[in-house]
Amino acid sequence: MASEEEVDVQYSxxxxxxxDAEFRSTMxxxxxxxxxxxNINAGAGGTEACDWASMxxxxxxxxxxxxxxxxxxxxxxxxxxxxxxxxSLEIRGDYAYGWLKGENGVHRLVRVSPFxxxxxxxxxxxxxxxxxxxxxxxxxxxxxxxxxRWDVFRASGAGGQHVNRTExxxxxxxxxxxxxAECQVDRSQHRNREIAMNLLKSRLYELELRKRQAEKEKIxxxxxxxxxxxxxxxxxxxxRWVKDLRSGYKVHNPEPVLNGELDEFLKAYLMWERNPxxxxxxxx
Numbered sequence: 001m002a003s004e005e006e007v008d009v010q011y012s013x014x015x016x017x018x019x020d021a022e023f024r025s026t027m028x029x030x031x032x033x034x035x036x037x038x039n040i041n042a043g044a045g046g047t048e049a050c051d052w053a054s055m056x057x058x059x060x061x062x063x064x065x066x067x068x069x070x071x072x073x074x075x076x077x078x079x080x081x082x083x084x085x086x087x088s089l090e091i092r093g094d095y096a097y098g099w100l101k102g103e104n105g106v107h108r109l110v111r112v113s114p115f116x117x118x119x120x121x122x123x124x125x126x127x128x129x130x131x132x133x134x135x136x137x138x139x140x141x142x143x144x145x146x147x148x149r150w151d152v153f154r155a156s157g158a159g160g161q162h163v164n165r166t167e168x169x170x171x172x173x174x175x176x177x178x179x180x181a182e183c184q185v186d187r188s189q190h191r192n193r194e195i196a197m198n199l200l201k202s203r204l205y206e207l208e209l210r211k212r213q214a215e216k217e218k219i220x221x222x223x224x225x226x227x228x229x230x231x232x233x234x235x236x237x238x239x240r241w242v243k244d245l246r247s248g249y250k251v252h253n254p255e256p257v258l259n260g261e262l263d264e265f266l267k268a269y270l271m272w273e274r275n276p277x278x279x280x281x282x283x284x
Contacts, residue, residue, distance in 0.1 A: 026270040031132040031209065032098030037202060038089045042079065043106070043125030048116075050079030052109045053126040055258060057087050060103075060128075062260025069093035074185050074195065075169075082115070088182075088199075090133060097132040102246075102269035104129055105232035112238055121238065125231075131206035134198065141201040148200070149173045150193070155184035172196045179203045233265070247272035 027033075038060055042053035064071045074088040091100070106127050113122040134141060155169040169184035170192045181199035183192040235242045235254055242257045242265075243250040249268035251257060257265070 026274060027095055027098035029098075031205075032101070033095055034097045035090065035092045035133040035135075036097040036100050037074070037131055037133050037199060038091060038100065038103070039086070039129040040084070040088075041086045041127045041129075042084065043127065045122075045124045047079060047081045047083065048113055048122055048124045049126060050081070050083030050085055051115070052083070052107075052124040053085070053087070054079075054083035055109070056107055056126050056128065057084060057089070059258050059260055059262070060089065060091075060100075063262045064089075064091045064093075064096070064260075066260050067093070067099070069096055072185060074183050074199070092133075097130065099266050100130045101132075102266065102273060103232075108231055108234045110234065110236040110238070131202055134202040134205050141204055143174070143197070143201060143204070147175050149175060152189060168192060170196050172200050174200055174204065177204070177207065179207070244269060 040053050040057050040060075042049040045052075061071050070092040072090040072092070074090050076087040077085045079085050106125050109124045109126075110121065112119055116122060149172070151171040151173070152167045153169050153171065154167050168187050168189045169182065170189060171180060171182040172193075173180050179200060181196045181203060183196040183199065185195065186192050232246060233242065233244050235257070237254050240254060241250060241252050242254050244265055247265075247268040249265055249272075251264075
């Protein structure tokens with residue numbers, strides 16, 4: 001006959017297995033298994049917003065590397081004084097998109113600004129946008145040559161003087177939707193064109209997924225909408241907390257989060273998304 005302690009241990013193991021199975025069931029769509037592309041853009045606010053965008057970029061890169069994913073910087077535009085205006089990462093590995101699919105939206109930073117001579121508390125915003133990377137042999141996406149426009153330009157950001165001497169960077173615009181994809185990762189314009197076209201097809205696929213989702217779902221009154229452009233998470237450094245405004249998950253130690261410890265936030269959102277409750281109000 002098992003002792004009470006043995007029963008408790010077995011119960012704990014079983015509960016952990018059930019929780020893990022429930023979490024894994026949140027990644028049951030074909031696109032969840034795919035590689036991901038992450039775009040980050042600084043919001044209004046000049047240097048402070050650009051610095052916050054670079055902090056977000058570092059946070060996601062550290063998370064991906066700790067998870068064993070391969071990270072490739074596809075494009076990066078430096079800020080005028082510090083940080084970045086925008087950046088695009090390719091994150092390669094099993095279920096990269098499944099893990100990151102809830103990160104779309106606006107991220108809010110509150111801190112005593114290092115760029116303010118008076119040491120004032122300042123609020124900054126940056127946005128993240130994640131979409132599944134469609135490889136050529138996975139899903140057929142047909143793009144008419146008449147619907148796209150190509151531009152070439154000199155690469156900017158890291159890479160040294162050599163990459164800036166030639167117009168190897170490319171930008172492709174899908175005219176009907178206005179979607180733009182660019183790449184400057186390679187010195188070969190031909191290779192950059194190939195990558196940019198894959199990025200464009202991935203964006204078009206993600207757009208179709210959103211249209212289908214909108215047709216399927218009617219969001220109930222009182223429930224928060226999870227849409228591109230909505231604020232999803234606050235990082236308040238001087239009061240020492242980070243909170244997801246959808247799931248309500250909160251920690252009181254921002255440093256590990258900014259160093260890539262994101263798993264619990266990602267899990268909390270994915271579990272919440274299955275059974276959304278009323279939106280959680282932000283805290284000042």
